[in-house]
Amino acid sequence: MIIFFTIIRVAFQALGRNKLRSTLTMLGIIIGVSAVIAMVSIGQGAQATISQQIANAGSNMLFVSAGSWNQGGFRSGAGTLSTLTVEDALAIQRECSAVRLVSPLVRTSVPVVFGNQNWMTSIQGVNTNFPAIRLWELEGGSFFTEQDEASAQRVCVLGKTVVENLFGGQDPVGQEIRIRNSPWRVIGVLKAKGQSGMGQDQDDTIVAPYTTVQKKVLGITYIHSIMVSAISQAASSVAEQQITGLLRQRHRIPASEDNDFMVRNLSDLAELANSANRVMTMLLGSIAFVSLIVGGIGVMNIMLVSVTERTREIGIRMSVGATGGDIQFQFLTEAVVLAVFGGVFGIGIGVLSSHGISTSLGWPTLVSTSAIGMAFSFAGAIGIAAGWYPALKASRLDPIEALRYE
Amino acid sequence: MKADLKEALERPASPGDLQPVIQASNLHKYYDTGTVRVHALRGISIEIRKGEFVAIMGASGSGKSTFMNIVGCLDKPSEGTYFLEGTDVSRLSRIELARLRNERLGFVFQAFNLLNRTTAMENVELPLIYAGVRAKERHRRSLEALARVGLSERADHIPSQLSGGQQQRVAIARSLVNHPSILLADEPTGNLDSRTSVEIMQVFQELNEKEKLTIILVTHEYDIAEYARRTITFRDGRIVKDQPVAKRRVASEVIASLPLLED
Numbered sequence: 001m002i003i004f005f006t007i008i009r010v011a012f013q014a015l016g017r018n019k020l021r022s023t024l025t026m027l028g029i030i031i032g033v034s035a036v037i038a039m040v041s042i043g044q045g046a047q048a049t050i051s052q053q054i055a056n057a058g059s060n061m062l063f064v065s066a067g068s069w070n071q072g073g074f075r076s077g078a079g080t081l082s083t084l085t086v087e088d089a090l091a092i093q094r095e096c097s098a099v100r101l102v103s104p105l106v107r108t109s110v111p112v113v114f115g116n117q118n119w120m121t122s123i124q125g126v127n128t129n130f131p132a133i134r135l136w137e138l139e140g141g142s143f144f145t146e147q148d149e150a151s152a153q154r155v156c157v158l159g160k161t162v163v164e165n166l167f168g169g170q171d172p173v174g175q176e177i178r179i180r181n182s183p184w185r186v187i188g189v190l191k192a193k194g195q196s197g198m199g200q201d202q203d204d205t206i207v208a209p210y211t212t213v214q215k216k217v218l219g220i221t222y223i224h225s226i227m228v229s230a231i232s233q234a235a236s237s238v239a240e241q242q243i244t245g246l247l248r249q250r251h252r253i254p255a256s257e258d259n260d261f262m263v264r265n266l267s268d269l270a271e272l273a274n275s276a277n278r279v280m281t282m283l284l285g286s287i288a289f290v291s292l293i294v295g296g297i298g299v300m301n302i303m304l305v306s307v308t309e310r311t312r313e314i315g316i317r318m319s320v321g322a323t324g325g326d327i328q329f330q331f332l333t334e335a336v337v338l339a340v341f342g343g344v345f346g347i348g349i350g351v352l353s354s355h356g357i358s359t360s361l362g363w364p365t366l367v368s369t370s371a372i373g374m375a376f377s378f379a380g381a382i383g384i385a386a387g388w389y390p391a392l393k394a395s396r397l398d399p400i401e402a403l404r405y406e
Numbered sequence: 407m408k409a410d411l412k413e414a415l416e417r418p419a420s421p422g423d424l425q426p427v428i429q430a431s432n433l434h435k436y437y438d439t440g441t442v443r444v445h446a447l448r449g450i451s452i453e454i455r456k457g458e459f460v461a462i463m464g465a466s467g468s469g470k471s472t473f474m475n476i477v478g479c480l481d482k483p484s485e486g487t488y489f490l491e492g493t494d495v496s497r498l499s500r501i502e503l504a505r506l507r508n509e510r511l512g513f514v515f516q517a518f519n520l521l522n523r524t525t526a527m528e529n530v531e532l533p534l535i536y537a538g539v540r541a542k543e544r545h546r547r548s549l550e551a552l553a554r555v556g557l558s559e560r561a562d563h564i565p566s567q568l569s570g571g572q573q574q575r576v577a578i579a580r581s582l583v584n585h586p587s588i589l590l591a592d593e594p595t596g597n598l599d600s601r602t603s604v605e606i607m608q609v610f611q612e613l614n615e616k617e618k619l620t621i622i623l624v625t626h627e628y629d630i631a632e633y634a635r636r637t638i639t640f641r642d643g644r645i646v647k648d649q650p651v652a653k654r655r656v657a658s659e660v661i662a663s664l665p666l667l668e669d
Contacts, residue, residue, distance in 0.1 A: 003538045010535065017523045316519045319480065320533040320580065321508020323501045399480045403519065 007326060011333035014310075025302045026342035029379055032292030033346025034353060036375045037367065039288040041354040043281025045365035049195075050274050060100075060233045061133060062240060064092075064247070065225040067260040082222040083260045086210075088250060089226045095246055098239035100231045101129040104210045104223040112206065113178040114166040121162050123179065123206040125213025126227070133229040141173035141188030144209050152211040154179075157188040160203035180217065184208070240265050292375070295342065296382035303335050303390035314394050315402025324395035331394045335387020336380060343379030347372050427491055427587055427620050428454040428477060434485035435472050435643075446472040447483070448643035456587075457618040459610070461631035461651075464640030471592070473640065474624055478511055478590050479503045491587055508536050512581025516593035518573045520565045526552060526576045527561040533584045551579040555609055571602035578609055582619075589613070591623045595630055601664055607633040608657030633657060 015022045066084045086104050093102040106125040111118055124130075128146055131137065144155050156177070163172050172186045193202040214220055230239035240263050247261055307314070314327055351372075354365040435447040447469045454460055464470040475481035476488060479495055480503075488495045490510060498506065512533075513519075520529045530548040539547070552558050555575040565573050574594060581589055591610070595603035611633060613619045623634055631637050632655045639647035 001538075002540055003536065006535045006541070013524075312519070313521055316521060317532065317536070318504065319478075319507060319513050319519070321504050321536040321584075323504040323536070325501070326504075326536055400475050403480075403515070 003326065004329065007330050008333050011330050011337060014330070015334055015337060021302065022338060025299055025338050026345065028295030028298035029292070029339050029342025029382070030295075030346040030349060032288065032295040033343050033375045033379050034348075034350035035288035035291050036285060036378075037347060037350025037371055038354045038357065038365075039284035040281060040371040041350070041365040041367045042357060042363060043277060043284055044368055044371070045354075045358065045363065047274060047277050047281065048366045049364045050277060060230040060236050061266045062228040062230060062236060062243065063225060063264045063266060064088075064228060064243060065262050065264070066222075067258075067262055082220070083251060084223050084226060085221075086223055088247060089223065091246060091250060092226065092228060092243055096239060096242040098230050098235040098242055099228055101133050101229045103127045103129040103133055103227045105225045105227050106210050106213050106218060106220070106223050108213070108218055110179050110206075110217065112162065112166060114172075114175065117166045117168075119162060119165040121159075121204050121206055123156070123208055123213055123217065125208055125210030125217075127210055129229075130207060130227070133227050136193060137191050139189045139191045140171070141186070143188055149209040149211055152209060152215050154182060154184040154208075154212055154216065155187045156184050156206050156208040157190055158186055159190050159205040159207070160192040161201055162204060162206060163189055179206075182216065236265050289378075292378060292382065296339070296386045299335055299338050299342075299383065300386035300390065302338075303331060303387055304393070306334075307331065307390045307394045310394075311397060311402050311405040314397050315399050315405065318397070318399035319403060327397075328391040328395035331391035332384065332387045335391070336383035339379045339383025339386065340376075343376045346379065347376060350375070425456050425491075426453050426489075427456050427458075428452065428622075429489040430477075430483075430486065432486040433473070433476060433483045433488060435469075435476065435481070436484050445643055447476075449486070450643075450645060451486075452638065452645065452648075454620065454622065456620055457614070458636060459614045459621045459634045460623065461634035461637045462622060462624045462640065463626060463628075463631055463637055465626070468640040469643040470624055470640045472643075474590060474592055474622070477588075477622065478513060479506045504536075508533055509584060510587045512578075512584065512586040512589045514574065514577050514581050514589065514591040514594045516596035518565070518570075518577050518597070520573055520576055520580075522565050525562050525564055526557060526568065526579075529565070529576055530580045530583050532580060537584060547583055548579070551583040552576070554582060554613075555579045569602075570598050571605055574598065574602075574606055575609065578606075582613070586619075588620045588622060591621065593624055593626070595625070595627070601661070603630065604657050604660050604664070607655075608661060611657050629655070 064084065066082065084104075089102050089104045092099055103126045107122055109120060110123050111120050127149055128143065131143055138157070139160075141157070143157055144153070147153075148155050156179075158166075158172055166172070166177065167175070172189060175186050176183045177186060178184070190203070190205075190207065195201060210223065214223070228239065228243065230236040243263050244259065248259065251260055253260065317327060318324075351367050354367055357363055358365040430453075431451045433447050433450040434445070437444045437446065450469075450473060462470050462474070472481070476483050476495075477490075479490065479498075482496055482498075482503075486496075490506065493506070495503070495506065507513075520526075521532070527545070527548050530551050531544045534544040534547060549558065549561060552561055555578050557572060557575050557579065560568060560572060560576075563572075565576070568576065574597075578589075578594075589610075594610075595606055598606065607630065610621055610623070614621050614635075621634075623630070625631050632651055632653070634651055635654065636650050637647070638645055
């Protein structure tokens with residue numbers, strides 16, 4: 001037992017006598033491990049963000065938008081048709097059994113003024129179901145009522161970003177803002193929701209009754225889209241079918257023609273984005289893993305050189321009574337120490353660089369303990385794999401030849 | 407003390423009442439190199455008793471190195487038997503040979519063979535590491551061994567900070583630290599100037615006289631061989647001469663007669 005501990009110390013001493021070489025050898029492992037950790041944490045960070053967004057958006061949300069028109073082969077963009085109406089929304093609420101809540105949506109960009117501050121933002125016209133569909137709570141004040149909606153009152157609820165830009169430190173509830181030169185009363189403030197999956201600031205918005213936005217801002221009678229929440233996430237594809245069927249019927253679309261609307265199922269979208277991300281994470285991780293293997297080959301290479309270079313030392317040790325096993329253990333220990341220390345430094349650098357990436361590039365990263373554990377145990381395993389052959393070679397040297405080696 | 411030593415050195419060895427340390431009979435060693443079989447040893451029979459100081463002479467290729475490798479348990483004979491303190495070495499495995507080297511043999515080489523960038527102390531400790539001795543005990547015994555060769559105050563020097571003679575003394579300390587039965591010295595003075603050579607021979611003579619350490623010394627210099635008690639001459643894989651040293655040199659006297667060198 002004492003022999004083993006002493007040999008481990010001998011291995012450390014041997015590495016210490018050749019600091020530059022040991023450091024350079026470790027560098028391969030350091031780069032490999034830190035790359036694995038940084039890459040995996042970028043991938044997992046993105047995945048976590050998406051999962052968070054599914055939860056935030058309401059995982060059972062569907063989005064119906066007006067389709068594009070097609071005239072003589074010229075097709076416009078999505079949402080350019082004015083085929084969706086409030087009646088469509090009400091019909092969906094009434095007739096689709098898999099649907100829980102529905103809200104019409106009209107939106108546009110508007111400049112907003114408060115005092116001497118102004119801010120360009122988007123205004124969303126919705127009904128009172130909006131907070132329940134989007135799972136979006138209020139931070140202060142209240143949401144508008146059905147009366148507000150019915151009488152198209154100029155009342156609004158502000159997103160956090162708008163509050164910050166217009167009011168600074170003040171409480172906006174009860175204040176009056178001006179949108180296109182008309183006064184609007186602020187009745188509530190939404191809680192911060194953060195970025196969407198596409199990197200859009202969801203808090204940079206104003207929510208108001210759709211009736212008000214339709215009549216007093218846009219001057220239209222149709223709606224842009226319909227927000228729907230299904231009764232459960234599992235029911236969202238049923239809801240999608242029911243809505244499609246209902247709207248085709250209402251819009252009198254013959255079987256031979258395409259829909260003049262689009263139904264998007266957000267949970268499907270999120271799932272798609274998530275699986276794409278998983279593939280990306282695996283791709284990044286495996287590229288990084290290759291560099292870890294290259295690092296391991298570096299360790300093996302150096303250990304082989306080291307065995308040749310230290311043939312005489314091996315001969316001396318054998319002549320004073322070291323067994324082949326003692327020599328093998330020493331060289332294996334040296335390789336494992338290089339790999340494990342490289343792994344430890346690599347973890348440190350990997351964690352630091354993923355923090356650096358998230359602060360400097362603004363990418364979300366998530367350093368998971370499982371990635372650290374995996375990278376570390378791989379580093380150890382690579383040490384053993386890379387050290388095994390050189391150590392075996394060292395242990396099989398003939399002491400007489402080794403002592404004579406110049 | 408010098409007089410005592412001189413008297414002791416001049417007294418003939420009395421092997422009759424002492425145990426044989428080495429008993430070799432009809433040792434053969436050959437190497438097969440494809441078609442040709444090279445005979446390095448052609449039937450060596452020899453007995454060396456405890457406390458002897460033997461010089462092995464011979465030209466290169468005479469088989470003396472092969473013989474030393476077998477005696478040193480670094481190699482095994484192709485034929486014949488070799489008993490080291492009653493143990494039949496030719497039947498042992500590599501691991502058992504290593505243990506035997508560790509416990510019963512001390513080596514001193516022409517090229518010193520110290521680990522460089524390693525202190526004298528750590529070099530001397532080396533055999534104790536593989537004997538599984540605890541650190542504290544290792545330090546104590548290494549210092550003791552360094553004291554025996556007069557290098558106590560150089561314990562923390564690395565080989566490149568030591569003279570050739572001092573390096574060879576460290577090597578001797580290393581060979582002594584495990585209290586071996588035999589000290590095997592292969593041309594230990596080959597890389598040293600004549601004065602230092604005699605100093606090393608003085609260390610050997612003292613170890614042999616005071617501690618009854620069995621020493622086998624390989625050399626091709628006649629004057630060095632004359633510090634031993636018995637010389638064995640090899641030629642073509644056979645022993646051609648085995649005789650006591652008629653007129654033995656005493657290292658301490660030789661040193662006294664040498665002119666002092668400026669350092």
